[in-house]
Amino acid sequence: MSATAQKKAPMPMDIRARKGGEPLVSLTAYTTPMAQMMDAHCDFVLVGDSVGMVLHGQPSTLGVTMEMMILHGQAVARGLNSAMMVVDMPFGSYEESKEQAFRNGARLMAKTGAGAVKLEGGVEMAETIAFLVKRGVPVMAHVGLTPQSINTLGGYKVQGRDADAERVVADAKAVADAGAFAVVLEKVPEGLSDRITAEVEIPTIGIGASAGCDGQILVLDDMLGLFTAFKAKFVKRFAELGITAEEAIAQYAADVKTRKFPGPEHVFADVLPKKDA
Ligand code: KIV
Numbered sequence: 001m002s003a004t005a006q007k008k009a010p011m012p013m014d015i016r017a018r019k020g021g022e023p024l025v026s027l028t029a030y031t032t033p034m035a036q037m038m039d040a041h042c043d044f045v046l047v048g049d050s051v052g053m054v055l056h057g058q059p060s061t062l063g064v065t066m067e068m069m070i071l072h073g074q075a076v077a078r079g080l081n082s083a084m085m086v087v088d089m090p091f092g093s094y095e096e097s098k099e100q101a102f103r104n105g106a107r108l109m110a111k112t113g114a115g116a117v118k119l120e121g122g123v124e125m126a127e128t129i130a131f132l133v134k135r136g137v138p139v140m141a142h143v144g145l146t147p148q149s150i151n152t153l154g155g156y157k158v159q160g161r162d163a164d165a166e167r168v169v170a171d172a173k174a175v176a177d178a179g180a181f182a183v184v185l186e187k188v189p190e191g192l193s194d195r196i197t198a199e200v201e202i203p204t205i206g207i208g209a210s211a212g213c214d215g216q217i218l219v220l221d222d223m224l225g226l227f228t229a230f231k232a233k234f235v236k237r238f239a240e241l242g243i244t245a246e247e248a249i250a251q252y253a254a255d256v257k258t259r260k261f262p263g264p265e266h267v268f269a270d271v272l273p274k275k276d277a
Contacts, residue, residue: 007082010043012116012138012181015084018043019203024182024215026205027223030055030072034220035079042083046118046140046217047073049088049148053229054221061147064090066104073112086140087114091148094119098131105137116181120146122171126178133179141175144168144209145187156232158208160192169196176200184217185209187234208234 018024028048029035035045051072052058073087087108094101105117116138119125129139144159153159160168168188175183182203185193193210206213218235221227225240255261 009080009082009084009115011084012140015044016181016202019201019214021214023213024203024205026215026217027220028054028217029076029079029220032075032079035076037079038220039080039083043215044084044086044115045076045080047076047085047087047112047114048118048219049090050219054219054227060150062091062151064088066090066093066107069108070111073108073114077113084115085113086116086118087112089117089119094125094128095121098128101128102132102135102137105132105139106135109137116140118142118184120148121175122168123174126174129175129178129180139175139178139180140182140184140205141172141178141180142184142186143171143175143188144185147186156187158187158189160188165189165192168192169199172196172200172204176202182215185213208232 015024024043026042026044026046027038028050029038029045030047030051038045047069049061049064049069051068052061052064056068058064069087069090073085077085089101089104089108093104101119108114108117117132118140119129120142122141122143125141129141132139145153145156147156150156169192172183172185180202182205183200184205184207185196187208188196190210190212193204193206194212197204197210197213203214205215205217207217219227222231222235223238225237225242226245228242231237252261
């Protein structure tokens with residue numbers, strides 16, 4: 001093996017061991033090129049079911065299927081070397097029974113090479129999480145705002161304000177006790193996120209939570225400014241690639257119409273230059 005051997009991708013237990021240490025870095029990815037760009041910078045990459053809204057124009061994550069997650073998981077896997085890949089279990093693929101959850105979790109891992117799956121839910125999913133973990137499917141949990149439940153939660157609201165706070169704490173503790181190796185806290189108030197981070201033994205991964213979480217995650221297309229249908233308060237745009245892309249497309253259209261494109265450097269000569277005798 002060469003001295004410059006590539007860094008090995010962490011395993012769920014390595015992510016778990018980062019509790020209280022340097023913050024874990026994570027983004028979502030859905031394609032090979034984007035996975036390649038983030039590989040060296042992220043500890044883990046999530047193939048999120050946000051893919052339905054971000055890439056497929058769906059109105060929520062509810063229409064995402066196992067086939068979509070497998071296809072995008074396989075694409076992302078081709079772009080990763082040193083980051084662990086986690087794949088989201090889509091709505092309807094795990095809630096019915098722990099056996100259904102195992103069947104689909106195992107299928108996602110086998111088909112994509114993911115190191116773990118992520119599923120939404122707290123106390124009500126604890127038994128399922130324990131069943132999966134005991135059978136070789138590492139689970140990242142997701143509590144607070146769980147977008148697959150918007151119809152019962154009443155929309156994309158902050159979770160855990162006032163009387164609701166103890167429910168979110170109980171959810172985070174239940175998934176940790178069940179054996180999840182990390183838990184995503186989405187749209188949970190800052191103080192409550194800090195309390196959960198202090199009280200649970202697994203890393204908390206914040207999205208709209210607190211800088212005090214053990215790690216952070218954002219949807220890639222949100223932070224690059226590529227997804228512009230709406231912007232949640234918790235999104236920081238680190239670039240405005242949507243604007244840059246639209247400007248480039250407009251310039252292309254103008255160049256085609258004025259015959260500036262293609263230029264001489266983009267076309268092929270009819271006759272090849274003669275070689276010296
Ligand atoms: O689907 C997704 O992208 C997610 C993250 C926002 C945590 O679940």
